Amino acid sequence: MSKIYVRNLTKRYGDTMALNNVSLEIESGEFLVLLGPSGCGKTTLLRCLAGLETPDEGEIIMGDKVVFSTAASIMVAPGKRNLGMVFQSYALWPHMTVRDNVKFGLDVLKTSKSVANERVDNVLSDVGLSHLDERYPSELSGGQQQRVALARLLATQPPIFLMDEPLSNLDARLRMDMRVELKRFQSDAKATTVYVTHDQTEAMTMSTRVVVMKEGEIQQISPPDQLYRQPENTFVADFVGMPRINLIELSAEDNRSSCFSNGDIQVDVGWIPGYSEVTIGARPEDITVTEQTSTTREDYKITAVLPNGPETIIQITRGQTTLIARVAHDSVFVNGQKVCVNFNVNALNIYATKTGSLVSRKTVNVSEAC
Numbered sequence: 001m002s003k004i005y006v007r008n009l010t011k012r013y014g015d016t017m018a019l020n021n022v023s024l025e026i027e028s029g030e031f032l033v034l035l036g037p038s039g040c041g042k043t044t045l046l047r048c049l050a051g052l053e054t055p056d057e058g059e060i061i062m063g064d065k066v067v068f069s070t071a072a073s074i075m076v077a078p079g080k081r082n083l084g085m086v087f088q089s090y091a092l093w094p095h096m097t098v099r100d101n102v103k104f105g106l107d108v109l110k111t112s113k114s115v116a117n118e119r120v121d122n123v124l125s126d127v128g129l130s131h132l133d134e135r136y137p138s139e140l141s142g143g144q145q146q147r148v149a150l151a152r153l154l155a156t157q158p159p160i161f162l163m164d165e166p167l168s169n170l171d172a173r174l175r176m177d178m179r180v181e182l183k184r185f186q187s188d189a190k191a192t193t194v195y196v197t198h199d200q201t202e203a204m205t206m207s208t209r210v211v212v213m214k215e216g217e218i219q220q221i222s223p224p225d226q227l228y229r230q231p232e233n234t235f236v237a238d239f240v241g242m243p244r245i246n247l248i249e250l251s252a253e254d255n256r257s258s259c260f261s262n263g264d265i266q267v268d269v270g271w272i273p274g275y276s277e278v279t280i281g282a283r284p285e286d287i288t289v290t291e292q293t294s295t296t297r298e299d300y301k302i303t304a305v306l307p308n309g310p311e312t313i314i315q316i317t318r319g320q321t322t323l324i325a326r327v328a329h330d331s332v333f334v335n336g337q338k339v340c341v342n343f344n345v346n347a348l349n350i351y352a353t354k355t356g357s358l359v360s361r362k363t364v365n366v367s368e369a370c
């Protein structure tokens with residue numbers, strides 16, 4: 001079993017706090033994705049797990065082995081952590097054939113020749129590269145090189161996979177195919193996997209849980225669906241989801257009422273004692289847009305219509321407030337059209353505007369006028 005424990009990990013580069021007291025537990029066999037904007041500390045955390053960086057403080061345990069501890073002055077070398085790595089650059093040996101690149105790790109482990117050859121044959125077949133085994137990396141496409149790097153990792157059968165943006169050099173189509181394959185390999189190998197990406201589609205489609213980071217700190221750790229439906233703060237809400245969530249800042253109309261407004265939209269958020277400023281989070285698909293009838297108000301106006309294959313994204317404006325909604329591809333909306341807007345009241349989250357933290361995700365009653 002290869003559960004990983006990270007406890008109070010801190011890493012500084014001069015004045016930059018790359019990791020600030022990070023703690024998490026990674027379950028054996030899980031596919032954990034580190035997600036966040038550039039510079040948030042994803043790669044630093046992965047490199048600390050790999051043993052390529054020495055943290056300033058904290059502890060890392062892999063399985064039943066402490067591989068890093070400032071308290072106990074332990075720093076186990078990367079080669080002794082029993083893990084495999086794939087990086088964005090693939091890091092293949094240019095002077096070695098595909099076969100020799102894949103076999104390299106087995107030679108280092110002094111695996112017998114017959115076992116090594118059989119293992120290499122099997123993994124090359126798994127990644128669909130048996131026919132290219134005598135080529136050199138410079139004679140391969142980016143996708144093929146990526147498969148060699150993966151085969152090299154699979155050949156040594158490590159219980160832990162660490163991957164840093166391994167698909168980012170591939171074109172969109174190949175990337176999609178490789179996501180499926182990579183997930184299958186990981187699942188077959190039952191390897192505990194930590195995977196760094198800033199691509200949220202990759203994070204949402206491949207992971208068992210996603211860790212969202214910002215400025216060296218963990219913002220939320222959740223399964224992908226929960227991350228999307230129940231972001232714990234406005235940073236996560238805003239970072240996850242494309243098109244972006246609608247975050248609407250509202251103020252209490254008076255301190256006895258549950259009615260909040262921004263001058264354009266009035267919302268009955270239910271009774272939230274102690275909060276005079278809240279931010280409503282509504283995903284684009286949780287906004288229903290209908291054609292205006294003679295009895296409805298006329299002041300929501302479509303200001304952009306963006307067809308996107310199976311769906312259409314529309315921008316709607318009222319006063320200073322702009323909303324983004326996702327509607328079916330066959331909806332007939334045109335720029336400039338006056339429309340009615342309703343929110344899916346079961347899907348809204350309410351945040352404290354001041355801190356950005358979740359206040360309530362109970363059903364709210366969104367109305368045109370309180």
Ligand code: ATP
Nearest residue numbers: 013016018036037038039040041042043044045198
């Ligand atoms: P990206 O998605 O751009 O790769 P990241 O989330 O992986 O970003 P890190 O590479 O972990 O971010 O960097 C975290 C912070 O630490 C950044 O501010 C970065 O500039 C800084 N940093 C990382 N490595 C070094 C280094 N060797 N020397 C100095 N600063 C560093």
